[in-house]
Amino acid sequence: MQDFREFLTMSVEKTKIFKELKCSKNEGLILQELCKNYVNANPSVNTSSLLSTAFKNKNYEFLDYLQDVKNLIARGFIVQSSGFLKAINSNKIQNSKLSLLQNDLSLSEYFLEFLENKPRISLDKTEAYTDFLEYLKDEFTRIEFYEKLSFMKSNFYNIELKKEIANFEKYIKTRLKKSKFYNVLNAIFKEYALEKKEQIIFIALLKEEYTLSDENSSNRELNSLLSLISENELDLRQNKKFLDEGSKLIDNGLIEGDEFFSNFGQINKSFFISDDILQRIINVRGKQSAKIKLENAIKEQDIFELIEPSTDIKDVIMPENTQILLANILKQQDKKVLERLNSWGIKTNKNIEAKIIFYGPAGTGKTMSALSIAKSMKKAVLSFDCSKILSKWVGESEQNVRKIFDTYKHVCNSCKQSPILLLNEADQFLSTRISGGSGSDKMHNQMQNIFLEQIERFNGVLIATTNFLESFDSAFSRRFDYKIEFKKPEFKDRLKMWQKFLPKNVEFDEEFNLKTLANYELSGAQILMVIKNTALRAAVSKEGKFLMQDFLDSIRKELDSSFDKSKIVGF
Incomplete structure (x- = not known):
């Protein structure tokens, strides 16, 4: 917290946080003033009051800094709310600068995380996921990236975060390719042919289920979900098709929606993973966990x-x-x-x-x-x-x-x-x-x-x-x-074993006779050993052909050896 204390008390341009923010001096002063209010238990400040304190109030000069406020909102560092009523949708940046004067401003969760200097996610791991839950944890982290991106609608500021998301998605794919567990999420996505935006919405709702969030969580609301996959207002309106009646998510019963009245009396909608689909995912998790538990228990002895x-x-x-x-x-x-x-x-x-x-x-x-x-x-x-x-x-x-x-x-x-x-x-x-x-x-x-x-x-x-x-x-x-x-196999069973064990798509000489080979009283393990030793001879030969005489030579050696012992020496 030493860097944060310096940001609160020193000249803003001299602080480490300001240099990391890569913002203008005016934007830094606005953030500094918001931070001072935040630590003094005043998390939300009216725009006019904030600017008049941070800058000169003479002749309403603070109005010149409304563009800086708008820049910070675009970058996702601060959010606006309409006073005592309700937070404004973070995806909607009002075109009018003057309308900001009627709103309150507060630091965003994204900026608070930045202040705490949370460690960056390491992408050093390249090995396979041990189980479904470890993979799912990374998918939820991916959703958190998209939540941060939903604050940043200015292309100038969100390019770096988009690169982080792309790298993280590549990291997940790399580890998934090496993993052997049954990926029920991937199975559902393929079964219902969900495209990327639909997958993001589904995983975001699944994250709410696993984190046991309240059913009234704002992250379940229509606009919050759409903001994860939308670049701007036009994009958001077009993406409503993914959560409308007739969409794959709704029509296939993957998710369900509930309507409710907002504080303004408007109809809003929240979404949930359907019970059948949720149970399908949870039950696979249980089987997966049981296997991991058994493996871990064996490692301990x-x-x-x-x-x-x-x-x-x-x-x-x-x-x-x-x-x-x-x-x-x-x-x-x-x-x-x-x-x-x-x-x-x-x-x-x-x-x-x-x-x-x-x-x-x-x-x-x-x-x-x-x-x-x-x-x-x-x-x-x-x-x-x-x-x-x-x-x-x-x-x-x-x-x-x-x-x-x-x-x-x-x-x-x-x-x-x-x-x-x-x-x-x-x-x-x-x-x-x-x-x-x-x-x-x-x-x-x-x-x-x-x-x-x-x-x-x-x-x-x-x-x-x-x-x-x-x-x-x-x-x-x-x-x-x-x-x-368990006796040594009879002729008919030996014949089946020869037919099953012999490699396919190989060339045999004219003298090859399967029934002749099956006449020799060999066990299944001996038959397999004869085939392996004969295959080695064929592999090193000039023609690469399986010769009947090589089979017979290998059989005689097997019969002359002590193959009733527990260990058999051979190829």
């Missing part, structure tokens, strides 16, 4: 990997009986099925509850199927690699087991969501307990007992994957609702 599934259960090639079983699990979401289960006392809530074991050789699609189930349930996945659980420190493995489930519950409670818990490579949890008496055996058994206890209490969807089920402890069998075996 180092146990789980958050996975957003990309494949549906229909995308997975598997035996028909397995498809039917998984489809029945998903049918718990069906309203009719839920009603029946509830009436029979089998289920007491609407959430899917299932504890599932996927078992079978590596590369047979266990993890992919788990992720696809999650996609079909519209749930995220919290994945944990169970091979990390063992610790060389006695007692720590048991604590880690509890930590898995405690952290999962904490994430669910904090985010009000129930993602699928995926326990990969859960062999050591599911094996038969050891009867030996060594300390390590007792520790292993204790860890399994804790796991059994946590599984018993678990609510939601849990999927455990394992390569071995020969040593499966019977105590676990009672805790899991479904035990689904």
Whole structure:
């Protein structure tokens, strides 16, 4: 406030504020006098009184400075009001200078912000918006720019602000191009083919909703909205078509208008976002926020990997009986099925509850199927690699087991969501307990007992994957609702996998035979690996052609390797 104090007390031309204003000395003196009145609790001053105080009153010389008043109004530094009645529309600068004498003058909000030396908006960020709300905040800032511009109708003074608006709009577009969230605003604008001026009006009204402004807010009024998109009086009259009956905003039910009587007895109109459209925007915000909450909760711990599934259960090639079983699990979401289960006392809530074991050789699609189930349930996945659980420190493995489930519950409670818990490579949890008496055996058994206890209490969807089920402890069998075996695919399924995984628009040699390739007993992961290794050979060859012999060579190498292990080495 030091600069402001100097502006109040020193010769106006010597102050820092005057130099930043880039105005004439007379305009500076008028502003200085208004500022003195403002700090002395007199925010509004009659034009005649103001000029006679700031300048000489002899022979009405102050009338010579009416043009300076008009300049300041044009620049948006001061606003005029018709005395005790009502503020004059800031967009309407009266052509007659003498008519200003009957009005009161006061400092504009724009000028008060300037005095407070608010920091300029930084345009340094170039990364994507994290969510819809962060983007919406910038859109509301954009509206504030247009509100400031509505004060400035003189081209001489508003050029700089127009440049700022253009730069800020370019900044928003740059960040939006990199963003991946669902932009419900953009969807609405495209759906109803709204042009830029209509979009500005809509966002301005949305800003009023989000800031919880009073329904009588002047920012909702017809002229205030039109001033955001109008350069002058003629432009304002022409732009009334955007808020008249028959306009896209009104006819499509995007906004609604209410008429009321002003203090002068004139009919005025205020506008609001319609309830249906507002709910559409708010509901998307809720989903967006839920996703962000889950991501932030995962960042706070180092146990789980958050996975957003990309494949549906229909995308997975598997035996028909397995498809039917998984489809029945998903049918718990069906309203009719839920009603029946509830009436029979089998289920007491609407959430899917299932504890599932996927078992079978590596590369047979266990993890992919788990992720696809999650996609079909519209749930995220919290994945944990169970091979990390063992610790060389006695007692720590048991604590880690509890930590898995405690952290999962904490994430669910904090985010009000129930993602699928995926326990990969859960062999050591599911094996038969050891009867030996060594300390390590007792520790292993204790860890399994804790796991059994946590599984018993678990609510939601849990999927455990394992390569071995020969040593499966019977105590676990009672805790899991479904035990689904994943075998190496049969010929017809292998044929489907080859057809699906092979790249399109490539050239094969004359000896290529898909059925011959499908005769080899490979898992889905092995087929994919063979295709990748053969593609590499084709890519470095002179002809760039896929050769049958290259496929056969890659298959033999795969079959000779230890592909039943959890990790496969290859391209």
